[in-house]
Amino acid sequence: MRFTQFINTLAVGSLAGLVAAAPLGTRTLEVTERGESLASRSTSAVVTVSALAVSTINNSQGQSTAKNSYTLYTGDGSVSAGWPAKSDWLSFDEMWKANEDIINESCENNGWGENNSAAETANLKAAIQSVAKESKVDHRFILAIVLQESKGCVRVKTTANAVSNPGLMQSYEGTGSCYEKATCSDAEIVQMIRDGSIGTAYADGYGLAQLINMADRTTVAGFYRAARLYNSGAYSLESTDNLVSTSGAATSCYASDVANRLTGWTTATTKCT
Numbered sequence: 001m002r003f004t005q006f007i008n009t010l011a012v013g014s015l016a017g018l019v020a021a022a023p024l025g026t027r028t029l030e031v032t033e034r035g036e037s038l039a040s041r042s043t044s045a046v047v048t049v050s051a052l053a054v055s056t057i058n059n060s061q062g063q064s065t066a067k068n069s070y071t072l073y074t075g076d077g078s079v080s081a082g083w084p085a086k087s088d089w090l091s092f093d094e095m096w097k098a099n100e101d102i103i104n105e106s107c108e109n110n111g112w113g114e115n116n117s118a119a120e121t122a123n124l125k126a127a128i129q130s131v132a133k134e135s136k137v138d139h140r141f142i143l144a145i146v147l148q149e150s151k152g153c154v155r156v157k158t159t160a161n162a163v164s165n166p167g168l169m170q171s172y173e174g175t176g177s178c179y180e181k182a183t184c185s186d187a188e189i190v191q192m193i194r195d196g197s198i199g200t201a202y203a204d205g206y207g208l209a210q211l212i213n214m215a216d217r218t219t220v221a222g223f224y225r226a227a228r229l230y231n232s233g234a235y236s237l238e239s240t241d242n243l244v245s246t247s248g249a250a251t252s253c254y255a256s257d258v259a260n261r262l263t264g265w266t267t268a269t270t271k272c273t
Contacts, residue, residue, distance in 0.1 A: 045198050045209040046136045051218040053136040057129050062091035062140065066098040066264030072271040073256040076241040077217070077224030086220045089262045092140050096125060098266055099143075103152030113155040113180065120154050123186045124168070124193075131193045135209045141223055142197050144261040145169055145208065145230065148254065149196070154184040163204075169196025172205040206234050227258040 047053040075081030090098065103124070107115045116124070128146065132139035149170040150156035158166040158179045166177035169192060176191030178184035199207030206214075208226060214234060215225035228243045229236060232250035237243075243255040251257070253272035257265075 045207060045213075046134075047209050047212050049213055049215075049218055049222060052138075052212055052222050054132060054138045055136065057092075057133050057139060059092040059129070059139075062089045062094065063087075063263070064091060064094055066090055066094055066266070068098070068264055068266050069268045070260050070265050070270045070272075071256075072253065073224075073259050074242065074244050077221035077228075077243050077255065077259075079220065083221065083224055084259055084263050086223075089140055090264050092129075092143065095140055095143055095262070095264070098264055099147055099152070102147070102266060106151035106153040107155050110151065110153060110156075112153050112157055114182070116152070116154050117183070120184050120189065121152070123184075123189045124152060124154060127186070127190045127193045130190065131197045134194075135198050135207070137197050137208045137212065138223070140262055141208065141226075141258075142169075142193065144258045145196060145227070146193070147261050148227075148257055154178045154189060154192075155181065167192035167195055169193065171195035171207070172200055173202045174200050174205070204234075206230070210234075224255045224259055228255040231255070 071082075073081075073083050075083070077083050079085045089095075100121075103116065103121055105115055107113050124146075128139050128142050131137070132142055146152055146168050150168045152168070154168065155178050156168060156170070158164055158177055159170065164173050165171065166174050166179065168176075168189070171192070174192065174195030176188055176193075176195050178188050178192075195205075195207070197208045199205045199210055206229070208230060211226040211229045211234060212222055214229065215222040217225055224243055225237060228245070231254040232245055236245070236250070245252045245254070253270070256272060257270070
């Protein structure tokens with residue numbers, strides 16, 4: 001995991017924007033976005049790109065064999081650039097099974113407190129599916145971001161520099177968190193997944209649904225671009241289509257990591273340097 005902090009100036013009226021610090025799983029987000037006032041954001045966003053929106057939750061759709069290997073993907077996220085097609089993704093059930101031991105041991109392995117209880121892990125699985133249905137974000141994509149940000153530990157620590165990034169998806173000023181709590185309620189777990197998938201009330205609190213809509217793609221590349229934006233800021237791809245960040249201000253292989261998680265990567269050595 002990587003902790004990053006950097007400053008970037010963005011003109012928004014007469015306001016200057018600061019870029020927030022990346023938390024545990026590595027988010028780095030712009031505090032003030034281009035052309036947008038500091039007003040509250042809707043927390044009921046859904047994916048509106050019909051080719052990428054999920055209308056029904058099917059836990060068995062996808063590949064049935066996990067590939068625990070790592071391929072370093074570079075370029076624009078397209079299949080022609082070598083990135084996985086959506087048909088290469090694991091089913092949700094198989095992806096969950098491949099990562100269940102990691103999820104169950106993630107808190108103590110990372111020094112974040114007691115491991116998830118069986119009920120907390122079950123509630124996490126249910127919350128991902130529930131919020132996927134609400135937001136029309138593919139539940140496998142939500143799970144991949146959860147794994148990238150917190151390994152599924154419900155008690156993951158909150159990281160805070162310029163901005164607080166709490167919860168399972170290390171959201172932007174989210175309200176859901178069970179850091180340092182002995183038990184984590186179902187409602188709190190659902191809120192953490194909503195904060196990351198649908199967004200928070202802050203002007204810069206983009207969730208996965210909004211970022212998929214902003215990714216400007218109707219192919220699987222839209223998911224990989226959204227992962228890049230979730231990590232490094234909603235306007236971080238304006239001057240490049242390369243999803244490997246070279247700015248030093250974000251996790252360089254974040255989108256590649258997410259793509260590998262979607263096809264079964266769990267413990268194999270990363271090829272990201």
